[in-house]
Amino acid sequence: MNYSTLRKSVALSFASLLVAGVVSAQTDSTATTTTTTTMSTDTTMSSTPTNAKVFGGRGQYRTWSIGLNAGVTSPTMATGGSLNDYRNNKVQLGYGISFRDQLGHNFGLQLDVRGGKVAGDNAPATGSYSTRFYQATLSGVVNVATIDFIRRKNSVNFFINAGAGLAMYNPTGVLPNGQTFNFKDGGQANAGTGEWVKEYVIPVGAGVKFRLSEAVALNLGYTQNFIDGGNFDGRTTGNNKKDHYSYGYGGLEFTLGSSSKPSLEWVNPVAMMYDELYDAALRQEVEALKGRVTNVENAVNDLKKDSDGDGVSDQFDKCPNTPAGSVVDGSGCVIVFPKADSTAATAGVAYSNIQFEFDSSVLRTSAYPALDATSADLRSSGKTVEIQGYASSEGTAAHNMTLSRDRANSVKTYLVNSGVSASKLKVKAFGETNPIADNSTEEGRIANRRVAFKQR
Numbered sequence: 001m002n003y004s005t006l007r008k009s010v011a012l013s014f015a016s017l018l019v020a021g022v023v024s025a026q027t028d029s030t031a032t033t034t035t036t037t038t039m040s041t042d043t044t045m046s047s048t049p050t051n052a053k054v055f056g057g058r059g060q061y062r063t064w065s066i067g068l069n070a071g072v073t074s075p076t077m078a079t080g081g082s083l084n085d086y087r088n089n090k091v092q093l094g095y096g097i098s099f100r101d102q103l104g105h106n107f108g109l110q111l112d113v114r115g116g117k118v119a120g121d122n123a124p125a126t127g128s129y130s131t132r133f134y135q136a137t138l139s140g141v142v143n144v145a146t147i148d149f150i151r152r153k154n155s156v157n158f159f160i161n162a163g164a165g166l167a168m169y170n171p172t173g174v175l176p177n178g179q180t181f182n183f184k185d186g187g188q189a190n191a192g193t194g195e196w197v198k199e200y201v202i203p204v205g206a207g208v209k210f211r212l213s214e215a216v217a218l219n220l221g222y223t224q225n226f227i228d229g230g231n232f233d234g235r236t237t238g239n240n241k242k243d244h245y246s247y248g249y250g251g252l253e254f255t256l257g258s259s260s261k262p263s264l265e266w267v268n269p270v271a272m273m274y275d276e277l278y279d280a281a282l283r284q285e286v287e288a289l290k291g292r293v294t295n296v297e298n299a300v301n302d303l304k305k306d307s308d309g310d311g312v313s314d315q316f317d318k319c320p321n322t323p324a325g326s327v328v329d330g331s332g333c334v335i336v337f338p339k340a341d342s343t344a345a346t347a348g349v350a351y352s353n354i355q356f357e358f359d360s361s362v363l364r365t366s367a368y369p370a371l372d373a374t375s376a377d378l379r380s381s382g383k384t385v386e387i388q389g390y391a392s393s394e395g396t397a398a399h400n401m402t403l404s405r406d407r408a409n410s411v412k413t414y415l416v417n418s419g420v421s422a423s424k425l426k427v428k429a430f431g432e433t434n435p436i437a438d439n440s441t442e443e444g445r446i447a448n449r450r451v452a453f454k455q456r
Contacts, residue, residue: 058103058264060261060262061102061261061262061263061264061267062255062256062257062258062261062262062263062264063101063102063103063108063257063263063264064099064100064101064102064255064256064257065099065100065102065253065254065255065256065263065265066097066098066099066100066253066254066256067097067098067099067100067219067251067252067253067254068096068097068098068251068252069095069096069097069098069219069221069249069250069251069252070093070094070095070096070249070250070251071093071094071095071247071248071249071250071251072091072092072093072094072247072248072249073091073092073093073094073116073117073118073245073246073247074089074091074092074118074245074246074248075089075118075119075120075233075243075244075245076089076246077224077244077245077246078222078224078246079224081244084120084233084243085129085233085234085235085236086120086121086122086127086128086129086233087120087121087122088120088121088122088123089119089120090119090120090121090128090130092116092117092118092119092130093116093117094114094115094116094117094247094249095114095115095116096112096113096114096115096249096251097112097113097114098110098111098112098113098253099111100141100253102263102264102265104264105143105264105265105267105269106142106143106144107140107141107142107143108140108141108265109138109139109140109141110138110139110140110141110161110163111136111137111138112135112136112137112138112139112163112165112203113134113135113136114133114134114135114137114247115132115133115134115135116132116133116247117130117131117132117133118130118131118133118232118233118245119131120233122176125176126174126175126176126177126178127173127174127175127176128173128174129171129172129173129174129233129234129235130171130172130173131169131170131171131172131232131233131234132169132170132172133167133168133169133170133232134167134168134169135165135166135167135168135201135225136165136166137163137164137165137166137201137203138163138164138165139161139162139163139164139203140161140162140163141159141160141161142159142160142161143157143158143159143265144158144159144160145157145158146158153211153262153266153267153268154211154266154267154268155210155211155266156208156209156210156211157208157209157211157265157266158206158207158208158209159206159207159208159209159221160205160206161203161204161205161206161207161221161223162202162203162204162205163202163203164200164201164202164203165200165201165203166198166199166200166201167198167199167200167201167225167227167232168196168197168198169196169197169199169232170182170183170184170196170197171183171197171231171232171233171234171235172234173233173234181234183197183231183234184196184197197229197231197232199227199228199229199232200227200228201225201226201227201228202225202226202228203223203224203225203226204223204224204226205221205222205223205224205247206221206222207219207220207221207222208220208221209253209265211266214255214259214262214263215254215255215259215263216252216253216254216255217252217253217255218250218251218252218253219249219250219251219252219253220249220250221248221249221250222246222247222248222249223246223247223248223249224244224246225244225245225246225247226242226244227242227243227244227245228242229241229242229243230242230243231243232244232245302314302315303315307320307321308320308321308322308324308332309324310322310326310328310332311328312328312330312331312332316330316331316332317331317332318331318332318333318440319331319332319333319334319440320332322334329358329394329442330359330394330395331394333394333440333441333442333445334442335358335442348369348370348372348373349370349373350370350373350374350376350377351370351374351377351385351453351455352370353450353451353452354367354370354371354407354411354450354451354452355367355446355447355449355450356407356449356450356451357449358392358394358445358449359394359395359403361403361406361407361409361410362410363410363411363414371411371414371415371418372418374415374453375414375415375418375419375420378415378420378424379419379420382424383424383455383456384424384425384426384455384456385424385425385426385453385454385455385456386426386427386428386453386454386455386456387408387411387412387425387426387427387428387451387453388408388428388429388430388451388452388453388454389403389404389405389406389407389408389409389411389427389428389429389430389451390404390407390430390431390432390433390434390435390448390449390450390451390452391403391404391407391431391432391448391449392432392435392439392444392445392446392448392449393432393435393439393445393448394445397431397432400431400432401429401430401431401432402429403431404429404430404431404432405427405429407449407450407451408427408428408429408451409427410451411451412425412427432448435448436448436450
């Protein structure tokens with residue numbers, strides 16, 4: 001199957017990705033250097049390593065790296081697989097370069113560009129091949145384990161990787177009849193286009209990485225590469241439609257960026273969190289928070305304290321030490337209920353004070369005789385009267401002012417409904433001012449809950 005156009009597009013895409021990776025790494029390094037220079041200007045401590053935070057983001061780490069590797073190739077794989085067209089392996093040289101962006105502590109994206117040879121033969125029978133190849137792949141690299149978990153920085157990481165890409169190769173060799181062939185020039189039934197074969201490749205591998213310094217690491221790895229074609233060895237026989245090869249390598253990886261930042265790959269988040277929890281400044285903040293919580297708890301306990309058990313806290317109790325079982329008002333003072341004949345003395349007397357219940361502006365029926373007498377005098381004499389509303393000292397001054405005005409308006413409404421001209425009635429509120437009795441006693445507060453008349 002010929003996917004020439006598609007494969008050329010993929011090859012160009014990987015080439016673009018390679019260039020972008022190099023430029024991005026250089027840009028990141030330049031940006032980091034600029035940042036470090038700025039820090040140097042501001043703090044004169046650009047070379048001092050910064051303390052990374054668990055939730056500080058990727059910006060506090062170095063994430064880009066470049067690696068060089070070399071090793072050996074083989075047509076067979078450690079995990080086995082389909083039979084090869086050639087029985088015997090010949091170890092050949094492989095080499096590569098990689099660019100990686102570490103996205104998190106355990107995961108990174110890596111672009112690998114590799115080349116080399118893979119060879120084999122059918123000795124003692126005739127026939128052999130040697131395939132030169134180049135490939136570009138993009139893989140995810142996952143750190144799966146470490147042997148330094150309790151240390152502040154890991155020193156050894158075990159990783160696995162898998163990805164996909166494009167391989168370009170040209171098989172050459174000797175046929176069983178002794179004839180040599182070059183695949184791109186028409187050997188082994190190829191059309192002889194002069195171009196290398198291009199097929200998709202899937203690399204899957206594992207390895208171990210050793211931290212040599214803050215900027216250098218040693219990589220040892222093994223990758224199995226699955227080719228989407230059966231002509232990687234120059235021939236396809238029977239059901240052998242897919243070829244493969246393996247690559248064992250060692251190499252060095254260099255972390256790019258400012259030396260003041262740690263490498264994200266070697267950070268131990270568990271140890272970092274432990275250090276943050278034991279940070280002196282954080283512990284001081286926690287202790288300060290405990291103090292504030294204690295103060296709030298004490299304030300709540302003081303607010304709930306009720307020494308005389310009357311249901312009103314001490315902070316709002318205007319009459320402390322009331323006898324047990326007493327019925328008290330909202331300020332903690334005993335309520336003295338007036339007797340039935342306590343208002344009888346003023347009944348029917350014009351312009352006498354009109355009394356009200358606690359926190360109420362509703363007229364009592366006992367006030368009707370005095371109001372009727374007042375209405376009769378006003379209608380017959382044509383006098384003008386000022387209706388003055390008052391309240392006792394319970395509650396806020398603003399509330400008492402409103403309550404006294406409502407009481408005065410209740411009296412005015414009664415008189416107007418009884419035939420008095422509204423123009424003869426003036427309403428004025430005084431709130432808790434001008435008491436006529438002591439507000440510290442219930443008897444005094446009852447007397448102060450009143451409406452008085454001032455004749456003009």
